[in-house]
Amino acid sequence: MSQLSRMFLGANSRDGLWTVPLIVALACCAGLAFSTAEFASSQNILNLIAQAAPLILVSIGQMIVILVRGLDLSVGSVVSLTTGILSLNVPVYVSVPAVMLAAVAIGLLNGISVTTFRVHPIIATLSMMGIVQGVTMFVRPSAGGTVPPEILALVSGRLFGIYMPVIWVIVAILVAWKVVHGSRFGLHLFAIGGGETAGTFGIAEQRNVLAAYVLSSCFAAVAGIFLAGRIVSGDPNIGTQYAVDSITAVALGGTQLAGGIGSLHGTVIGCALLAIIANGMNLLNVSAFIQTIVKGLILLAVISLQPRKTIGL
């Protein structure tokens, strides 16, 4: 392989293969801009960002867990639970801390199952998904309620002339960049995902993995706050799709499910691509059922076609 193609395929970096999804995303944009009148409108692009924002938030958390060879299926129910708590007709200074506390507790439980009790991440978080979904049903059995106006203000309108969803995305990316690519903690996540020997370098594996699950739940909770502001009510089923969608987006962005290889920009690109595809299918009047099938196919295709562990002999 030539140096250029190696670079293109990400063989020389641990960022994973993010160039191809970027090109596909740009191609989709171009195609949709030509084939539909609405796609390139500023209203649609704003919609697109608002649609992508919660997915980006959840996927960032998902990626952090995947980097340490984990998986978090409970993110969706955390999103639902969050909207449920926020629609409980209590002041924000009670509900928002409650939401974050719940997220930390859920993340800790996930992490403890995986590290201390050595439960497979899929099983651990699948159980947690059921538990949290059940609790959500107690908090809000059916969609409804109202969300305090403060949260509404946080997600709509503009700040310094910039639309709020855009600000959410930018802040999320900045925070996540600091955590994943700009800190010792982030490097240690990569190290833990890279091999069994991270412990011999003096890295506290258990603690870091625990922190990864807590972060994942917290990002999901923040996504829930955003969504609650958008729909101005609580909905026990709003998060259902996020477990699969976030894993798809992360994988689509070149992060390897085997851990240790991946990047924030890849994940953001993956989320954008997924959002563009969904948005495009809406504009082209594709049935919602078919959309679900397409998403499933994308996940399967990405995982099958992803070059495994590109780094190494």
Added chain:
Amino acid sequence: MTMQPLVQMTSVSKSFGGIAALENVDFQLLPGSVHALTGENGAGKSTLMKILAGVVQPDGGMIRKNGQIVCFASPREALDAGVSTVFQEHSLLPNLSIAENMFLGKEPVTKFGVTDRVRMEREVKQVLYGLGLKLDPATLVGNLSIAERQFVEIARGISARADVVILDEPTAALNAADVEVLNTQIQSLKKQQKAVVYISHRMEEIFKVCDTITVLKDGRNVDTVPVSSIRPKQLIGMMVGRELSELFPPRPDQTRGEVVLSIDGLRLTAEATPCSIVLRRGEIVALAGLEGQGQRELVRSLVGEYVPHGGKVAVRGREFAFPLSEERGIREMQALGLGFVPEDRKLEGLFLDLSLAHNLTIGLHSRHFELKPAAAHREVIANSMKSLSIKAARPSLPVNALSGGNQQKVLLGRYLALGADILIIEEPTRGVDVGAKAEIYKLLRDYANAGGSVVVLSRETLELIGLCDRLYVIHDKHVVAEMPAKSATEHAILEAALHG
């Protein structure tokens, strides 16, 4: 003047699952010295060093560092106290750059709390430059060759600002020029009054690099002596507990029995000169010669793993024409009591994830009808483990948890359990430590004395001379000489191979 030792380990003990790995071992490191730690595989060298490096916690004993009693709960603590280790297993992380690997766990950060890549790469570049390595510190370790990785591992160990550096088999993946570079580094560590522990199986390195030798055997101290006072032969004697010549069992003088296996007019390729070989009852015959002259193809023709051009073979009177047909080959030969022990026991011989017991009896199982319930063969397993003195905590242990010598014995045991009376063995002692070598030689000799016949193929000529009764020298795909092993010398074999 007596120097205060940098490290003083006193009566350190450690056992794993009831089996003692170390018993009251003392070890002392002086500043400015290179200390060789030797012993057979499983003598406890690695365990001792893992204790010093904080990877393993001792059951008993005391460690003093610079006179102070210390207790390392983790590799990090040991490193902070100045003990740095380069382990044999590759521990570098492939998805991190060289610089990140070298600094992992103690990365510098900028004032914004971001890992300081520039600084890491600059400092690592200097370290690598000092080792004569022209590697970009930003390269991911996964993209390096094995030798380069080994060097990075060494660089990491010696750049750690530690005063004790443990090198476990540092030269395993290095070529001669690299070894030279390493030696220079060791000398410079020595000049800085640091102590180096050097674990190696290569005698010439030990005698070239080290000042002091400590020999361990079966988890106990044998002796600690200055290198200048000892010769390589004595050292081997100390490691094994006997001299090299005692490695081989005595050869009986009795006359041999009838022919059990004869190869007649075998031509390995269309152009090759035909060759013939006979194997008698109670005899060990070797195929000697330079590497790659067709020894391997010859024995593999017998089990259908190689397709020769022509000839025939007779096993106790039953004749087969070469090449053996597909459905014949190893299954039919096994039914005739012939066992084939391949060279690469891990790839071709053993089922590594299966238990020791299963590996021993799998040949017995393959004889039965597939739907017949499998017998446990407990007696066979117990007998084999006893008669072959296979050292393992229990028969259900996966075979890859055993040492090389024990693995080889399991493989041999499989065919002995089948009642094979002809064994064809490639490299009987590859990757096996000296003590187990002697045991395997004795096993084979006992087997021959009991009426079995063996064909051995080995790269180690001395092994063939010591072990066998008769040698065939193979060169250019045919037999060029035949000689009794008793009077054979390395020189004579080489001469026959080259002038045959």
